[in-house]
Amino acid sequence: MAESKRIPSVSVNYACNGSSKKSNELGMRVMQERAYEKRGEQYLLIKSPPASGKSRALMFIALDKLNNQGIKQAIIVVPEKAIGASFNDEPLTQYGFYGDWTVLPKWNLCNAPGEDGGKVNSVKAFLDGGDKTLVCTHSTFRFVVDRFGVEVFDHCLVAIDEFHHVSENPDNKLGAHLGQLIARGSAHLVAMTGSYFRGDAVAVLAPEDEAKFETVTYTYYEQLNGYExxxxxxxxxxxxxGSYADSILDVLDPSEKTIIHIPNVNSRESTKDKHKEVDHIINELGSWQGVDEDTGFHLVKTAEGITLHIADLVDDEQPKRDKVAAALKRPQEKNNRDHVDIIIALGMAKEGFDWIWCEHALTIGYRSSLTEIIQIIGRATRDAKGKTHSRFTNLIAEPDASEADVTDAINDTLKAIAASLLMEQVLAPRFNFKPKKAESGPTEGFDYGVGGYDPAKTNVGVNEAQGLYEIEIKGLAEPKSPEAQRICREDLNEVITSFVQDKPALERGLFDSTEAGGETLPEELTQVRMGKIIREKYPELDDDDLEAIRQHAIAAINLTQQAKGMINKNGAGETGANTALIDGVRKFALEVKELDIDLIDHINPFGEAYAILSKAMTEDSLKQVAAVIAAKRVNLTPEEARELARRALKFKQERGRLPSLTSADAWEKRMAEGIAFLARMKAEAGNG
Structure with missing residues (x-):
């Protein structure tokens, strides 16, 4: 692929200190120990990446609830049958715990024949009996509640795996059932997820329900930093x-263990013939030698004379596909790196799929769900001996403004960029922001670099062991209520997810910003759009807390983006060798004259993404797309005018006057325009 078509990757190096794989005297790894400390909570939410040990963490917690907390039974609920294997028997006493995890074969309903609806009576029989643990699917659980009501789970533990499948949308039955369980208040709930995001941007839980959960967070950074x-x-x-099949070898290295996710047949990227796409990929890789009779894998000899074992999970012939799927799941092959080389999948090999040797997750076409992207990336982030480097590649069709479906093409591009921005945030260390005050001082356990803590400047402290960055910002608002403090501590990525999925913000930030020659000021994104999103997301909070959350969220995304920009400016990003995203945070924070919230608000959160996009797309194509966005521009909406008026009021409180329409400062002028817009609306309403 031509270099001009390449979007430089975000590349993060990790310490490889082995901490996330070390066990304590009870056989618990770091995340599991952290979760176990909260085992007494009635409602517990565990946010932790794929492969971090959530299943075993649940086993420890469930055994304690069954033995020490008066809980009579534990029901483990998983999204699909294959994931049920994660809760098979575990001899925990061998590693220091006081009891073993066991599920009688008849109570692992993921292994039982028949449909979910037919397993309802089995669940009821379990609940009426004396056995302690059962595993079933989300679907079976929903049928049970529909038939018997939530009261059958009184004094039980209900553990929901892959909790992001839940939604507060009224049409989401699992979400509705959980709401009923919480309202009844008799069951204990443990929710587990590796990606607390939904592609539809609907909240997983209603705010009043989520506030009842104690959260245990273990970040991607902590997980990967602690690998061996x-x-x-x-x-x-x-x-x-053109066709992705003609470009795939530009990004596919046959020497890497790879999962190729081909596009859905209804997507723009699809040729509409998935079987021909698979054949084309195989032919591009080398000369087909036949099929291995034992596994069903295709045997393909490359030009270098190496025979690749390729698993085709796209084949519609059920016996063939089942044979391949079964071969991939063989327990005896889990630690055999040479068992398979490439897996080609469509709608499979994602959530719950465990192939520790995967080095490259190659996905063709954008994915509308951020959850799906995190799950796909999770396939490549397993730790395995000799595996030092892994990557995720998204191959995306360039938007062409001359095509009839240009709007769809632009939307796809925007969604792909949103996913990129979110993943950069997910992979970064956790930021703890503190207001810089005269009495500020160092925090124990943090390294402030050469010379240590300097009371005369804004400081950046690093705690590598916990993956934490503590950053001082002058003028930063502090959250006051416990809920606002929790959001700033735990949920900034959820806020940023809503922001980067906000289509007007993305369109204007990328194609109508001042960097792109447009009219959108950074503050219209950082203050107006982000302010609107937070106000809608947390309507129960007061203005001071909303402003504190807004400032913390904007600081998190803008500091991550500026860190990337610092590294790209030095040339590392051009080669994909962007080895220290976190170093860029420190560089930016230390190089600016004074790190304050006004400075951060004055940065376009999508400016670095635009810089990359301008190199990845042809100049003509970029201009055409910008023209399409500009044609949709709405000068001002009543909602935006009200948000501008709020900002104008704050301006007046700080400066003793209202913003001026004749000001040379573009942002002051825009706030004044908001006030004038509302005045015209009021006058027109008064005139009837």
């Missing part, structure tokens, strides 16, 4: 034109 072998993760986005 995997040192580097790249996230790359590449545009192509």
């Amino acid at each position: 072998y995997l040192k580097k993760l790249d996230i790359g986005y590449y545009f192509y034109s």
Whole structure:
């Protein structure tokens, strides 16, 4: 693929200190120990990446609830049958715990024949009996509640795996059932997820329900930083034109263990013939030698004379596909790196799929769900001996403004960029922001670099062991209520997810910003759009707390983006060798004259993404797309005018006057325009 078509990847190096794989005297790894400390909570939410040990964490907690907390039974609920295997028997006493985890074969309903609806009576029989543990699917659980009501789970533990499948949308039955369980208040709930995001941007839980959960957070950074072998993760986005099958070898390295996710047949990227796409990929890789009779894998000899074992999970012939799927799941092959080389999948090999040797997750076409992207990336982030480097590549069709479906093409591009921005946030260390005050001082356990803590400037402290950055910002608002403090501590990525999925913010930030020659000021994104999103997301909070959350969220995304920009400016990003995103945070924070919230608000959160996009797309194509966005521009909406008026009131409180329409400062002038717009609306309403 031509270099001009390449979007440089975000690349993060990790310390490889082995901490996330070390066990304590009870056999618990770091995340599991952290979760176990909260085992007494009635409602517990565990946010932790794929492969971090959530299943075993649940076993420890469930055994304690059954033995010490008066809980009579534990029901483990998983989204699909294959994931039920994660809760098979575990001899925990061998590693220091006081009891073993066991599920009688008849109570692992994921292994039982028949449909979910037919397993309802089995669940009821379990609940009426004396056995302690059962595993079933989300679907079976929903049928049970529909038939018997939530009261059958009184004094039980209900553990929901892959909790992001839940939604507060009234049409989401699992979400509705959980709401009923919480309202009844008799069951204990443990919710587990590796990606607390939904592609539809609907909240997972209603705010009043979520507030009842104690949260245990274990970040991607902590997980990867504590591995033994995997040192580097790249996230790359590449545009192509024409057929993706003709460009795939530009991003596919046959020597890497790879899962290729081909596009859905209804997507723009699809040729509409998935079988021909698979055949084309195989032919591009080399000469087909036949099919292995034992596994069903295709045997393909490359030009270098190496025979690749390729698993085709796209084949519609059920016996063939089942044979391949069964071969991939063989327990005896889990630690055999040479068992398979490439897996080609469509709608499979994502959530719950465990292939520790995967080094490259190659996905063709954008994915509308951020959850799905995190799940796909999770396939490549398992730690395995000798595996030092892994990557995720998204191959995306370049938007062409001359096509009839240009709007769809632009939307796809925007969604792919949103996913990129979110993943950069997910992979970064956790930020703790503190207001810089005269009495500020160092925090124990943090390294402030050469010279240590300097009371005369804004400082950046690093705690590598916990993956924490403490950053001082002058003028930063502090959250006052416990809920606002929790959001700033735990949920900034959820806020940023809503922001980067906000289509007007993305469109204007990328194609109508001042960097792109447009009219949108950074503050219209950082203050107006983000302010609107937070106000809608947390309507129960007061203005001071809303402003504190807004400032913390904007600081998090803008500091991550500026860190990337600092590294790209030095040339590392051009080669994909962007080895220290976190170093960029420190560089930016230390190089600016004074790190304050006004400075951060004055940065376009999508400016770095635009800089990359301008290199990845042709100049003509970029101009055409910008023209399409500009044609949709709405000068001002009543909602935006009200948000501008709020900002104008704050301006007046700080400066003793209202913003002026004749000001030379563009942002002051825009706030004044908001006031004038509302005045005209009021006058027109008064005139009837």
